[in-house]
Amino acid sequence: MFDTKVALIVRDDLAVWQKLNVAAFLATGVAAARPEALGEPYEDAAGRRYGRMLGQPMMVFAADLAGxxxxxxxxxxxxxxxxxxxxxxxxxGHDAANREAFRAGDAENLDFVGLALHGPKKAVDKAVKGLKLHT
Known part of the structure; x- marks a missing residue:
């Protein structure tokens, strides 16, 4: 049905609040990186309008740091x-500090707690090969 795929990968050794926080931030990053993937706004029976969401499912995987x-x-x-x-x-405590913290990391050995990937379905499948869906 979709020729693209969204995968969120969250580190499996985090506290639950951290996992949820990471997943939420990653999802907003996909929406920002690929605004064309957003669906139309929602409207209820009373005519109230609501925000848009990605127009396709997101699969959430668990992994350790090596994964x-x-x-x-x-x-x-x-x-x-x-x-x-x-x-x-x-x-x-804020977005600019996040970017500084990210830039300060070793680019070849980043201490990831989460990644979001979006692209052609087969390419995303290869990137997450061997990872299990988050439970």
Whole structure:
């Protein structure tokens, strides 16, 4: 049905609140990176309008740090849209500090707690190969 896929990958050793926080931020990153993937606004029977959501499902996977780093390497090689979240971002208080924390990391060994990937279905499937759906 869809020729593209959205995958959120969340590190499996986080506290529940952290997992939810990471997933929420990653989803907003996909919407920002690929606004064309957004559906139309919702409207209820009374005519009240509501916000838009992505027009396709998002699959949420769990991984350890090595799994996230492997998915990142595959996503870079396949030129997918990538939204990153690294552990250092939990200790920042605003968006600019998040970007500084991300830039300060070792680009070849990032301490990922989450990634969002968007792109052609087959390419995303290869990037998440071997990962399990989050439970």
């Amino acid at each position: 996230l780093q492997g998915a990142h390497r595959q996503a870079v090689a396949r030129e997918l849209a990538i939204v990153p979240y690294v552990y250092a971002m939990f200790s920042t």
